[in-house]
Amino acid sequence: MKHVDEYRDSALARVLVDGIRQVADRPFKFMEVCGSHTVAIFKSGIRDLLPRNISLISGPGCPVCVTSVEDIDKAAAIAGMDGVVLATFGDMVRVPGSRVSLQKAKADGADVRVVYSPFDALKLAQSDPSRKVVFLAAGFETTSPAVAATLGRAIEAGVKNFLLLSVHKTIPGAMRALLDTPELGLDGFICPGHVSTIIGTAPYRFIADEYRRAAVVSGFEPLDILQSTLMLIEQIREGRPSVEIQYRRAVSEEGNPVARGVLGRYFEASDANWRGIGVIPGSGLKLKTEYAAYDAERVLDIKIGESRETRGCICGMVLKGIKNPPECRLFGKACTPETPVGACMVSFEGSCAAYYKYGAR
Amino acid sequence: MCIGIPGRIIKIDGRMATVDVGGAMRNIALDLIEDASPGDYIIAHAGFAIHKVDEEEAIKTLNMIREITGSVEDYDAAF
Ligand code: SF4
Numbered sequence: 331m332k333h334v335d336e337y338r339d340s341a342l343a344r345v346l347v348d349g350i351r352q353v354a355d356r357p358f359k360f361m362e363v364c365g366s367h368t369v370a371i372f373k374s375g376i377r378d379l380l381p382r383n384i385s386l387i388s389g390p391g392c393p394v395c396v397t398s399v400e401d402i403d404k405a406a407a408i409a410g411m412d413g414v415v416l417a418t419f420g421d422m423v424r425v426p427g428s429r430v431s432l433q434k435a436k437a438d439g440a441d442v443r444v445v446y447s448p449f450d451a452l453k454l455a456q457s458d459p460s461r462k463v464v465f466l467a468a469g470f471e472t473t474s475p476a477v478a479a480t481l482g483r484a485i486e487a488g489v490k491n492f493l494l495l496s497v498h499k500t501i502p503g504a505m506r507a508l509l510d511t512p513e514l515g516l517d518g519f520i521c522p523g524h525v526s527t528i529i530g531t532a533p534y535r536f537i538a539d540e541y542r543r544a545a546v547v548s549g550f551e552p553l554d555i556l557q558s559t560l561m562l563i564e565q566i567r568e569g570r571p572s573v574e575i576q577y578r579r580a581v582s583e584e585g586n587p588v589a590r591g592v593l594g595r596y597f598e599a600s601d602a603n604w605r606g607i608g609v610i611p612g613s614g615l616k617l618k619t620e621y622a623a624y625d626a627e628r629v630l631d632i633k634i635g636e637s638r639e640t641r642g643c644i645c646g647m648v649l650k651g652i653k654n655p656p657e658c659r660l661f662g663k664a665c666t667p668e669t670p671v672g673a674c675m676v677s678f679e680g681s682c683a684a685y686y687k688y689g690a691r
Numbered sequence: 692m693c694i695g696i697p698g699r700i701i702k703i704d705g706r707m708a709t710v711d712v713g714g715a716m717r718n719i720a721l722d723l724i725e726d727a728s729p730g731d732y733i734i735a736h737a738g739f740a741i742h743k744v745d746e747e748e749a750i751k752t753l754n755m756i757r758e759i760t761g762s763v764e765d766y767d768a769a770f
Contacts, residue, residue, distance in 0.1 A: 366694050419737075447738025449720060469737070472695065476739040479722035524695040527734060527742045550694075578748035580695070580734050586742055589723040 346556040347379050353563050357383040359515060360562055361651050363505060364522035365392030365679030366550055372688040374552040384559065388684070390504050390607065390649040391522055393468045394421045394677035398603040400637040401497045402427035405466045407634050408495065408626060409440035415458075417443045417451035418466035421677040424670060428637045432466075448480040455484070455492040464493045464626045472524040474498045474615055475589035478596045481617075481624060495626040496616055499602050501525050502533040503613035509541045511650055518544030518562045520555065523577045528593075530585025531573045538571040549577035596621055605673050606639070606646025643672030648681050655682040662686060695734040697744055700727060710735060 362368055368388040371377055377386060390396055402425050409416035409432060416432065423432040423442060436442040445451050448465055455463035467477045477494065484492040501522060508514060521534055526547040537545045544565040548558035558576040565571055575581050593615075602614025617625040626632070642660050647653040655661050655674065665671035667683050674682040698712035698719070708727065710719040712735055720739045721727050732744035 447720075449738045472741065473737055475723050475741070476720075476737045479720065479739060482722070524734065524736060524741065527695065579745050580742050582745075586723065588725055589741060592723060 340552075343374075343379070343552050343556055346553065346560060347381075350384065350556065350560050350563065351381050353560070353567060354381050354384055355567075357385070358517045358563055358566070359385045359387065360518050360520055360544075360559065361387050361389045361508065361514075361516050362520040362548075362555075363389040363391040363501060364520075364525065365395070365677065365681075365684075366524070367391070367520055367522070367548065367555065368681060368684050369679050370550045370552070371555060372684050374555075376552060376555055380559070384563075386520070386559075387651040387654075388648075388681040389508065389519075389651055390604065391470070391501065391525075392674070392677050392679045392681075393470055393473070393499065394419075394425060395645065395649060395673040395680045396499060396504075396604045396607070397422065397425055397468055397497055397673065398605045398637070399426075399428050399639055400603060400634070401495075402431065403429070403634040403637050404627075404632050405464075405495060406430055406432055406435045406440070407632050408464050408630060409435045409442050410438075411630065413461050414630075415441045415443060415454060415461055415463045416466060417445045417454060417463055419446075419468060420444050422466060422468055424676045425673050426640055426670065426676075428635070448477045449483075452480050452484050452489065452492055455489055456487070459491055462491045462493055462630075464495055464630075467494050467496045467498055469498055470501050470522070470525050471528045471593075472522075474597065475528060475586075475593045478593045481596050481621070482592060484624070485621075490623075493624055493626040493629055494617060496597070496614075497602075498597070498615035499604065500599070500613050500615065502529075502536075503610045504604065504607070505534070505537065507607065507610050508650060509537065509543065511652070514651055516543060516651075517566055518546070518571070520558055520562070521545050521547040521573070523547060523549055523554075523580065526575070526577070526581045526585065528586050528589050530581070531575060531583050532585075534573045538573055542571050544571050545573045547573070547575045547577050547581050549580065604649070606643075606649050640672050643674075645672040645674045645682070648674050655685040658682070695736040695741060697732050698735050700729050700731050700733060702729060703727065708733075708740065710740070 451465040597615040600616040674680040698710040702709040733740040
């Protein structure tokens with residue numbers, strides 16, 4: 331078993347679609363929170379396969395897209411400091427700030443490096459102790475434990491020139507904010523698979539208990555997503571909203587306590603500013619005071635001017651699922667993956683980029 | 692960005708493992724999981740293993756889909 335191809339059987343997919351068609355006796359609206367789901371849904375053509383009364387809308391689950399303008403401005407200011415290297419994940423360098431993206435800052439002479447793993451940023455720090463290496467740490471619960479573990483290794487190895495600029499965010503708070511958006515009218519969520527690998531199901535319980543909406547943690551292959559959609563419809567039809575796991579091979583109810591332990595050693599909850607959405611209380615992660623020596627915001631004197639959002643970009647409404655990307659005036663015109671105006675067009679998992687790439691309306 | 696890719700552990704050396712991810716050999720850190728052994732499938736993300744893939748659950752899921760779709764063949768037998 332390779333845990334990939336088995337879930338791409340098109341004959342089985344067709345039968346699942348038939349099953350969905352039989353039970354979908356009214357319109358249903360579900361949100362896939364995670365950007366990797368959005369891409370998988372477009373790539374496999376699931377949106378076209380499903381009956382018309384089922385709409386899957388994309389949510390805010392792309393960490394690149396929800397990084398605030400202000401945080402990019404801070405990173406760009408850091409990258410421009412003497413004796414500092416700024417390292418981050420690939421797509422982050424293309425996110426527009428108020429004035430420049432990190433890519434532009436690099437072209438202007440700043441030392442910006444793209445890494446695949448936070449580990450690579452630590453190695454950079456170890457290879458050149460004369461300079462500070464600041465890792466711009468973006469990502470949801472899937473990623474933050476890896477960053478925490480890397481910090482743990484830095485401390486263990488006595489590395490003093492490795493700093494974090496944490497813009498980490500946590501998903502459940504954002505889902506609550508979406509449920510509190512009345513115009514959305516969601517029936518349920520396709521919950522993010524790999525975030526759930528870490529957090530398990532307990533943090534989603536409020537969705538069923540308080541809001542009486544359906545929730546299914548789904549895998550990323552076509553059969554996974556179709557089965558999850560069927561499970562969501564059945565929860566609603568049978569009047570038993572709950573949190574179920576479809577993606578059992580990678581997610582258990584309790585999640586990954588080891589990873590949460592590592593995370594909790596170094597980080598604590600804080601408020602976070604989501605691009606286009608605003609501040610969501612308790613939905614971010616900051617380094618604990620004991621680790622202030624590794625916190626770029628506390629160690630470095632970061633000065634930025636007033637941050638401003640990109641004009642004309644409706645990313646905020648796209649991230650909340652209120653508008654579809656083609657409803658933006660700039661979509662496909664001023665804003666394309668080559669020249670992204672807003673953050674949702676930057677990462678290939680961003681809703682705007684996915685719509686653009688797959689020519690969806 | 693939360694993409695996690697299944698890979699098979701080939702060799703373990705302390706807290707690092709050599710993992711076959713779709714044919715490419717990668718160095719993956721094991722700080723976030725317990726009791727990993729060579730031969731295990733893991734989900735790799737940003738250079739770290741974040742979970743061991745549960746083979747039994749994988750088979751159950753596929754069998755459940757087969758059941759819904761009316762196919763009686765047991766998935767276990769196919770591997
Ligand atoms: S198309 Fe571009 S400008 Fe419009 S909402 Fe999407 S990212 Fe923003």
